[in-house]
Amino acid sequence: MDDEIRHPLAHARNERGWPQEELARRIRQAAKRRGLRSGTRGSRVSKWETGRATPDEDESQPLIAEVLGIDYAAGAHLGWPHWLPGQDRPLPLGPHNAVPSLREALMSSLDRRSFIAYTSGSLAVLAYQWAATEPGRFARFAAPGEADAEMLDWLEATGTQLIRLATERRHRTRHLLGAHLTTVTEFISESRYTPAAGQRLHTLAASLSQAIAWQHFDERRHASAGRFWHAALHNAHTAHQRDLGAGVLSDLAYQLLWLGDARAAADILEHAIPRTQHPTARSLLHLRQARALAALNEGGLCRRALTAAEKALDTPSYDPAPAWCSWKKALRVPIPADRGPGRPWRPGTPPPVPIDPDLPSADIRIGCARCSTLGQELDSQLDALSKHGIPRDKIFSEKISTRVRVRPRFEEALRTAREVKAHAPHCRVIFTVYEMKRLGRDAAELTALADHLTAHGLVLEMLAGPLPGIYDPTGPGKLLFAFFAAMAETERENISKSTLEGLDTAARKGKHGGRPPVITDDMLHTVLRRRALGESVEQIQPDLIIPTGKRKGQSPSVASIYTGRSPNTPSARHTPKPSSRPTPTSPPSRPAKSPGPASLSLTERHSDYRELLVASP
Template sequence: MDLDRHPLAHLRRQHHWSMNDLASLIRAEARRRGLRSGVDRNRIWLWETGRTTPSEESQSLLADVLGIPDADLRRLGWPGWLPAFETPALFSPSGSRAVLREVQVTRMDRRSFLVLSSSALVEMAADWARIEPRHLDQALGGRSVDEELLQWLEQRSGELRALATGPHPQVSGLIDAHLNTTVDLIAQDRYTAAAGRRLHAVAAELAHCAAWQRFDADRHADAQCHWQAAVHAAHQAGDRDLAAVALSDLAYQATWLSRPADAVRALGHARSRTRTPAARSLLDVRLARACAVLQDTQGTQRALASAENELERIRPQETPPVVSWMSMADVNADAGRCWLDLGDPDRAAAAIDAGLGELQPRRSRTKAVFLTYRAEGALHGRDASAAAADARAALDTALESGAARCVDLVSSLISRLDDRTEQPMVELREYARERLAT
């Protein structure tokens, strides 16, 4: 499927414009103003691939073509002002229902850019941090959802969450089916206030699982949509930790897709209302990752120290399921990625080794990612044999997990080794070609 990797490409597709068509429209708008513009097809391509940013004059001309006021250009910046992003819904019962309904829509989404702009992501995190859930003060008409159905939905969502951590490709469809059923029940308004909170809690948990299924499949816009739904549903359920974790997942995605500054800002809001040490530890680790990409050594060290301190305060009986997996293995291995980003491969290797040694065997996707990081660290240390062995293990683990995101990560590392002539690297490339061809 042909993907629109930039919002401008998505808008062109909507209007049935080629790059030449859009360039002609911009030049025509310039002539209307008595100006001359050198925008051509190649310039449009440079904008859409992120190689250059349009000048203020070119953005103004493009805005006129699209009917966008100049004030939006200054307020939102490029490319946030392009009318291809979604506007975050209000944190209210009606707003949350609209977001939950959105995850039920079946559509061929050709967008692979994120549907929330940088400002919108941070705005949503800030809104959630300051707005308390509105309690449903009375039963909402009609026949109430009974206790037996509620218990069944809660039990099934817990079972599906456990299955989603392993290599079970069929679980994605089950999660979607149960999420759709829960959203339908919420929309029918046939429950008491207490039952409504429980229904929203189930919807939040399922939407959160569905988001990770899509993130692992490299379906980033769809993942973002589901994480946004999880934040809203958790908000209506009064589950602060689940909402904060879903916001931190959006931040992690932003870092993964080279938007670490957005992650830092969103995580600041998300952490402000967490309730348990495990949730705070997770958010601290993700903050450390974003700070490391930004080359903020002090910020990285503070965040990692805080993550360890919070981890020591964890009480298993008080830790919600959404972060029950959080452990020193995650802190160590993610710290290793941080030290790699900050140019300290020896410290990175020690941390990743510790993390892999403590990681639960069932967490295959996490293992694939950490093995890829260790392979990258071995390359920094010029140990071709170790790098090749870890890259091979990472590829096997990623393929077994079925997570396209993990396969892409290790494949990208191997593709950067094309100019290496050492025998382990030659054998690794041949092995990768055979494995990826099957």
């Protein structure tokens, strides 16, 4: 951390190379020119600089401004010592400093030469205050209806439009943004409003200050940009806008990183990230933190920040991202199987060697066949590839779904094609598949694969489907490939949806997949009859034989006898026991018009038998 930042009067005096006595002498001379008498001495200047005394507003402060060459009338409303150009200490966070920070920033844009930037240590302290301090209450309140709602709506609509145009038409909106921020500042300081209206005003002031700061940053006016970001942070904090404040701190950190102070940038982001609420905003802060840590050569912390940025970006959120980071979205980039975190670095494919035009050229085809499940057959694809002139030892086949990220035989086919191209650059190496869906059903993955083949000098060929023949990576060919890749992805989604609908329809009709029930109707009859004779389930179990299924010829377990049922039938163990145990000769009573046993389904009869079985002794 930096030491305590010196008083702005001392900074302005040292900047000119004046000792305290010299400043006092010049103040006395200025008073004499005005026909006044001043008894200012070096000891009095020392008290002003240490805060033990304050120069009076009517005489001493105008004389100091004259000596330093400052327009006192333009900055007198800021109060002592905030109108001095050497002020380099950020104002403490709080509602009472929101307006002074705005006026200070607006004044700083008038004079580029005498303005001093904040130090990195003071900005780190400000970031800590922002993270540790809860916003205070608004200084001004009003009864409902007292604020000019129409004026407030106009200020917000105009400010939003100016912020949107700030990047496209920078030179035309520079003065408009400053004038609009001045109007908002006066509205905040001179009007009375409800807390809700005050929150809208301070949010608008913060957004305008942030836009102006970026304009000054692009013009390399870093000190003035820091002032406006400082004002934006104050107003975002007053408006209880945590994510907007985090974005402002991120901008300050970006500026420090640009100026070469990566350590201060990392410190600021360390304070800002824990209080950031939206995952997209938190992801951007982690990304900028990783950049600062990379500049500090802290590889482990940098990778941790990048992982946190990726995790935050993948976190779902029902709220829209803040406007200052709404552009940040996930980008799907396929990673080769042999690359990734924790793997050693290896050089990429070398650039192709210039081909000698005198060498004979030939087509070399590498085939690839795939189906999704073990029950499907590859014979039709293998036959088609063989008829196309591809030897069986050059065809790589596997039974694996495209949802699996790593497909060993497919990766081997790609590696073989690259190796053949590297050893025979004068030949055309063609990667052949039966149809596009054999490569994959994800549009982004298919497009990336086609670009990968083109980048390595390979040619893609499809024998069937909507795009048979050689794939043309330029012009209409690329457009058609992207279209049919999207259609393949849609087809997979439709297949999955239709399958789920079919399963749901079958379930509503009482048809469920899985193994057939182990306990049959005859078994339950036998168990009930022998239980009535006093035998236990353990004695009956060895005599029961399963008639069908994988366990055909074996005896069911005791648990299956008690709880054997279809998947949708409630378990007998959860059926409440009746108060009196029925006997086999007196089964449970049924409704008068219930259907006969022959019309009952197997599941219903099992349920009745099971109740008797559980209730019997």
